[in-house]
Amino acid sequence: xxxxxxxxxxxxxxxxxxxxxxxxxxxxxxxxxxxxxxxxxxxxxxxxxxxxxxxxxxxxxxxxxxxxxxxxxxxxxxxxxxxxxxxxxxxxxxxxxxxxxxxxxxxxxxxxxxxxxxxxxxxxxxxxxxxxxxxxxxxxxxxxxxxxxxxxxxxxxxxxxxxxxxxxxxxxxxxxxxxxxxxxxxxxxxxxxxxxxxxxxxxxxxxxxxxxxxxxxxxxxxxxxxxxxxxxxxxxxxxxxxxxxxxxxxxxxxxxxxxxxxxxxxxxxxxxxxxxxxxxxxxxxxxxxxxxxxxxxxxxxxxxxxxxxxxxxxxxxxxxxxxxxxxxxxxxxxxxxxx
Amino acid sequence: xxxxxxxxxxxxxxxxxxxxxxxxxxxxxxxxxxxxxxxxxxxxxxxxxxxxxxxxxxxxxxxxxxxxxxxxxxxxxxxxxxxxxxxxxxxxxxxxxxxxxxxxxxxxxxxxxxxxxxxxxxxxxxxxxxxxxxxxxxxxxxxxxxxxxxxxxxxxxxxxxxxxxxxxxxxxxxxxxxxxxxxxxxxxxxxxxxxxxxxxxxxxxxxxxxxxxxxxxxxxxxxxxxxxxxxxxxxxxxxxxxxxxxxxxxxxxxxxxxxxxxxxxxxxxxxxxxxxxxxxxxxxxxxxxxxxxxxxxxxxxxxxxxxxxxxxxxxxxxxxxxxxxxxxxxxxxxxxxxxxxxxxxxxxxxxxxxxxxxxxxxxxxxxxxxxxxxxxxxxxxxxxxxxxxxxxxxxxxxxxxxxxxxxxxxxxxxxxxxxxxxx
Numbered sequence: 037x038x039x040x041x042x043x044x045x046x047x048x049x050x051x052x053x054x055x056x057x058x059x060x061x062x063x064x065x066x067x068x069x070x071x072x073x074x075x076x077x078x079x080x081x082x083x084x085x086x087x088x089x090x091x092x093x094x095x096x097x098x099x100x101x102x103x104x105x106x107x108x109x110x111x112x113x114x115x116x117x118x119x120x121x122x123x124x125x126x127x128x129x130x131x132x133x134x135x136x137x138x139x140x141x142x143x144x145x146x147x148x149x150x151x152x153x154x155x156x157x158x159x160x161x162x163x164x165x166x167x168x169x170x171x172x173x174x175x176x177x178x179x180x181x182x183x184x185x186x187x188x189x190x191x192x193x194x195x196x197x198x199x200x201x202x203x204x205x206x207x208x209x210x211x212x213x214x215x216x217x218x219x220x221x222x223x224x225x226x227x228x229x230x231x232x233x234x235x236x237x238x239x240x241x242x243x244x245x246x247x248x249x250x251x252x253x254x255x256x257x258x259x260x261x262x263x264x265x266x267x268x269x270x271x272x273x274x275x276x277x278x279x280x281x282x283x284x285x286x287x288x289x290x291x292x293x294x295x296x297x298x299x300x301x302x303x304x305x306x307x308x309x310x311x312x313x314x315x316x317x318x319x320x321x322x323x324x325x326x327x328x329x330x331x332x333x334x335x336x337x338x339x340x341x342x343x344x345x346x347x348x349x350x351x352x353x354x355x356x357x358x359x360x361x362x363x364x365x366x367x368x369x370x371x372x373x374x375x
Numbered sequence: 376x377x378x379x380x381x382x383x384x385x386x387x388x389x390x391x392x393x394x395x396x397x398x399x400x401x402x403x404x405x406x407x408x409x410x411x412x413x414x415x416x417x418x419x420x421x422x423x424x425x426x427x428x429x430x431x432x433x434x435x436x437x438x439x440x441x442x443x444x445x446x447x448x449x450x451x452x453x454x455x456x457x458x459x460x461x462x463x464x465x466x467x468x469x470x471x472x473x474x475x476x477x478x479x480x481x482x483x484x485x486x487x488x489x490x491x492x493x494x495x496x497x498x499x500x501x502x503x504x505x506x507x508x509x510x511x512x513x514x515x516x517x518x519x520x521x522x523x524x525x526x527x528x529x530x531x532x533x534x535x536x537x538x539x540x541x542x543x544x545x546x547x548x549x550x551x552x553x554x555x556x557x558x559x560x561x562x563x564x565x566x567x568x569x570x571x572x573x574x575x576x577x578x579x580x581x582x583x584x585x586x587x588x589x590x591x592x593x594x595x596x597x598x599x600x601x602x603x604x605x606x607x608x609x610x611x612x613x614x615x616x617x618x619x620x621x622x623x624x625x626x627x628x629x630x631x632x633x634x635x636x637x638x639x640x641x642x643x644x645x646x647x648x649x650x651x652x653x654x655x656x657x658x659x660x661x662x663x664x665x666x667x668x669x670x671x672x673x674x675x676x677x678x679x680x681x682x683x684x685x686x687x688x689x690x691x692x693x694x695x696x697x698x699x700x701x702x703x704x705x706x707x708x709x710x711x712x713x714x715x716x717x718x719x720x721x722x723x724x725x726x727x728x729x730x731x732x733x734x735x736x737x738x739x740x741x742x743x744x745x746x747x748x749x750x751x752x753x754x755x756x757x758x759x760x761x762x763x764x765x766x767x768x769x770x771x772x773x774x775x776x777x778x779x780x781x782x783x784x785x786x787x788x789x790x791x792x793x794x795x796x797x798x
Contacts, residue, residue, distance in 0.1 A: 098654040201742050202511075231510035231681060233739040236725030240735045258655060265727035265736070284732060302659030304684035305728055310711040312687030318659035322624055 042122070043252050044087040044110060044139070044220055049119035051080040051105050078326050079105040080116075081276040087220075087269075092246065092253040094267030094284065096260060096299075100323050102276040104224050107256045111141040111222040123220060137167050140213035144225035146205035150197040150212075156183075157193025160212045169217055182211040185248075186241060203234035210241065220252040227262060235262070242266060260303050264288055272296045275326055275334040278353055282360035292356060292367040294339045295319075333365065341366055469500035471541075472642055472675050473522070478535035480514075480521045483528075489746035491517040491530070493699040496772075499643065504669060504676040506690030506707065508683055508722075512743050514699040515679045519645045522677075523562055524552045539643065558588045561636035565648040567628035571620040577604075577631055578616040584638050603634040606671075608664045626657035633661070637668065645677045650685060662688050683722060687711060692777075695719050698744060698754035705778035713787035715780040717759045720787075753783070761786070 054074045056062075065071065080102040087093045097103045108114035110121050112128035112135065121128040123139050143149040151159055160182060161175040170178045180190035186207040197205055206226060213221060223242070227235040243266065245251060257263045263270060263284075270287050272280040272295065280293040291297040298319040305313050321338040324330050330337060336346035345365055353363040480492040492514040499505055509515040520526055522537050524544060537544040539560055544552065556562075564570045572580055581600040585591050591599070597616075604612035607630040620628055629649060636644050646665075650658040666689060669676055680686045686693065686707075693710045695703040695718070703716040714720045723729060724737035741758040744750060750757055756766040761784040772781045 098656060203742060231743075232683070232722055233510060233725050234742060236727075236736040236738040239727060240738055243733065243735060259727075260655070261726065261728040265730065265732055299655060302656050304659075304662070304682070304688045306684055306687065306711060306723070306726065310713075310723060311708050312684070312711055314688055316659050316662060316688055318663050319656040320660075322626060322657065323654075 042086040043089040043091075043124055044085075044093075044254060045122035045125075046083060046085040046106070046110055047120050047122070049080055049083045049106065049109055049116045049121065050078075051102070051109055051114065052117045053077040053079055075327050078276050078329055080109065081329075082119075083273075083276075083278055084119075085271060085278065085281075087252055087254060089219075089252055090246075090250050091268050092255055092266055094263035094270040095254060095256045095273060096258065096263050096270060097273035098258060098299075098323055100275075100326060101273040102326070103256050103273050106273070107141070107222045107224050107254060110254055111139050112136065113141065137163070137169075137216045138218055139220040139222060140216050140218035142206075142209055142213050142221060142223045142226045144228050146202060146209045146229070147197075149209050150205060152197050154196075155193065156195055156197065156200075156208050159197075159208070160193070160215050163212070164215050164217075167216070169215075178215065179211075182215045183208075185214060185245070186211045187237075201234075202230055203237060206230060206238055207241065210238075210245070214245070214249070218251070220254070222254045222256070224256045225258065226255075228257065228259065239266060260288075260300065261305065272299070275324060275329055277334065277363060278361075279335065279363045280361070281353065282358075286358075286360060290369060292360065292362045292369060293335075293364045294341050294368060295335045297368060298338075298340075333363075341368070469502060471498055472501045472503075472539065473499040473677075474536075474538040474541075475518075475522065476536045476538075478518065478521055478537060479533045480517050480526055480530060481533040482530040484747055486747040490533075490699050490749075491746060492521060495535075495696070495699075495701045497694055497701065497704065499675050499677060501642065501675055502669070502673045503692065504678060504690050505692045505694060506686035507677055507679045507694045507696065508681065508686050509696035510681055510722075510743055512698070512746065513696040515681075515696050516647050518696070519562065519647050519677060519679050522645060523556060523560060524549075525562075554588070557584055557636075557641070558639045559641055560643045560645070561639070561641040563629075563633050563636045563644060563646040563649045565651055567625065567632045567652075568620065570632050571628060573620055575619070576616070577618055577620070577623075580631075581616075581635055581638060584635050588639050599638065600634075603638050604631070606637070606664075606668060607631075607634045608660060609634070624657075626653055626661065629653060629657075629661065630664075633665070633668075637672065637674070640672065641674065643675045643677070645679070647679045648681070649678075651680070651682070658685070665689060683711070683726065684728075695722070698749060699746060700754065700781060701772075701779075702755070702782065703778075703780045709778065715778065715785040715787060716755075716782045717761050717784070717786060718755050721758075753781075 054076050056074050083106060085093070095103045095106065105114065109116045110128070112121065115129055115132050123136060127135055128139060129135055157176065157179045160179045161170065164170040164178060165172055165175055176193070179193045183190055183192055188204065188207055188211070197208070200208065226242070227238050230238060239262065246253060255263065255266055267284045269282065270284045271278050272287070272293065274295050280287060280291065280296045287296060288300065291300055301317040302319055304316060307313055319338055324334060324337065330347070332347040332349055333339070333351050336342040339346065343366060349365070351363045351365045353361045355361050356367065476496045478492055478495045479490060481488045481490050495518055497505070507515045507518065517526070521532050522544070524547065526532055532545050535545065539555065578597070578600060581603070582596050585596050585599060600616060601612045604615060609615050609627060609630050615623065615627070623631065633649065650661050653661065662685070665676070668674070676689070678686055678689055690707050693705060693707045694701055695710070695716065697718050703710060703714065703719050710719060711723060714723060718739070721737070721739040725739060727736060730736045739758050744754060744757070752767040752769050753759070753762070756762040759766070763784070765783045770781045770783045772779055773785070
């Protein structure tokens with residue numbers, strides 16, 4: 037277990053959210069002598085992942101699959117219910133508090149993630165000053181440096197978030213994260229709210245920063261083409277669990293999990309010559325509720341290849357004799373082959 | 376009782392006696408457009424637009440579906456393309472349903488009027504799906520709202536004409552517009568949670584839509600609601616009818632919104648980013664259901680989106696907008712394979728799937744200009760690698776059916792076109 041291969045380490049992470057029923061309901065239950073039941077959302081269940089230094093791991097899934105929750109656990113914003121997140125061998129959280137500044141986060145919506153009442157320069161300098169990474173006197177020069185790194189003018193420091201476009205704001209949000217001198221970035225849908233032409237600029241910025249700063253990244257997105265472009269490896273999540281993990285091109289060219297394949301088949305895309313692909317094949321049904329996850333494989337109700345066993349036994353993530361892991365009893369391209 | 380009575384003088388402009396008059400698309404190259412679409416569709420146009428119903432001509436073979444609609448509105452019978460061999464747009468011989476000419480929509484802002492839509496002209500034929508693509512602020516949604524007359528002050532439709540079934544919608548009294556909306560023309564919005572009324576059951580909302588355009592019996596309404604819900608792929612529609620919007624998932628809500636839009640068998644449905652808020656797998660389900668729905672009902676769709684790939688799943692024709700102007704138009708496959716406008720090329724190139732993994736994407740430098748401070752000439756020139764001095768003058772629209780573009784330096788002009796249109 038060298039720190040090289042486990043730079044970001046997520047060990048058997050489980051995160052559940054309990055929602056307490058409203059007062060009226062609890063009162064009614066008490067009067068009738070019943071026990072008030074809390075509903076539990078199983079956001080992330082027993083996920084183990086590791087990201088090597090300098091590597092970018094793409095985390096893909098639909099809304100509600102737990103990818104953002106997992107990202108927040110990795111970034112030390114959210115304490116896991118069970119398990120532990122590490123960076124370079126050190127725990128990211130200790131006693132429910134974030135323990136390190138070495139992992140930073142870039143959020144989806146730069147309109148919500150920047151304080152509208154703070155000048156950009158103050159937003160960027162606040163963290164480094166508070167953590168003693170920069171002296172107050174040097175803060176201005178430091179801010180200018182990071183603004184330059186993300187392609188903005190130094191005079192932007194004097195302005196407020198509303199004076200920037202969406203793409204520029206996302207650059208500011210990235211500069212804020214970088215000013216903390218992180219070794220790793222957790223990016224939660226960082227380009228989802230941007231226009232296509234701006235999205236390309238920000239993706240290029242990420243690629244350049246990764247080269248220049250040797251950043252390790254956990255890149256969360258629902259957009260398959262974006263993830264394919266930036267990631268070295270990809271993890272596909274479904275209802276709180278990782279269903280497939282492997283090198284990006286391997287997964288995109290020959291998906292083994294039926295969900296991965298269905299996801300790829302249902303994404304609108306253009307052919308190599310630019311021709312539209314009109315043959316998209318949607319997955320039937322909807323994501324089941326994470327409050328009452330289905331028994332066995334969570335995907336079995338929507339899976340075209342499901343067998344009786346799939347509804348009874350939970351498939352574990354297992355290696356298929358290559359640097360690829362799949363959580364499926366009957367992985368594709370290996371049909372009929374018993375475990 | 377056509378709209379022309381309200382607007383004296385307009386009739387002449389809208390229905391030129393002879394084709395090449397160049398009045399409707401003053402942006403140049405208009406002669407061709409006139410000859411192809413306008414002149415052909417309203418030949419020697421009597422302003423009333425009360426032309427003969429489709430005469431079973433061979434030209435109509437493509438869209439037999441189209442024949443269902445003209446029966447709809449009593450006001451303005453639609454002109455069939457009377458021997459319009461000239462009409463080169465994909466849907467040869469299809470009935471012209473919507474005709475937008477030189478549409479301009481302005482919003483009064485503190486820094487002066489902003490032209491969100493500027494001189495947009497296009498046609499939609501019966502049974503056709505067109506994709507209206509552009510980035511935020513390009514005017515694509517405002518174009519959709521303008522067609523339906525949904526622009527509220529401080530915005531206004533400043534110029535141009537929108538004709539549905541030959542009937543002018545711009546300047547039409549509100550009451551008449553209301554009678555058309557939901558019946559002949561409907562809209563599906565991006566966010567179904569804000570489209571649907573949160574405190575009314577699905578059944579009530581569907582009944583309201585039906586009672587707005589007739590007096591159907593309770594039983595008939597239930598029957599029609601169930602059918603409409605089943606058609607958009609809602610399982611167990613009986614149960615969903617009694618649900619409130621918050622009890623449904625995002626995908627189900629959008630399906631209900633779509634079902635309501637299709638309730639009164641409209642001729643045209645304008646969809647403004649209807650799948651943007653949805654997951655990939657739900658989006659795919661809705662795209663496929665839409666395709667079936669359009670084929671069965673013969674409805675025309677205007678599909679507004681920022682996503683080229685999503686639009687191209689459905690649309691047979693693509694319209695690209697930039698800074699309020701229509702900069703390129705043509706059959707989907709052709710526009711995507713051989714874009715003429717550098718902006719369209721830039722949009723396609725900046726898709727992550729167009730570059731080798733890990734390599735820098737080709738990017739369009741800069742960002743969309745503010746509508747109140749547009750550069751003179753071509754609005755794209757500051758971001759364009761091909762711009763020269765000539766770009767300081769606004770490029771005219773070049774029309775070479777089935778394509779049009781608005782650029783001094785069009786790309787990909789060399790290779791001959793292979794196939795005529797994708798359908």
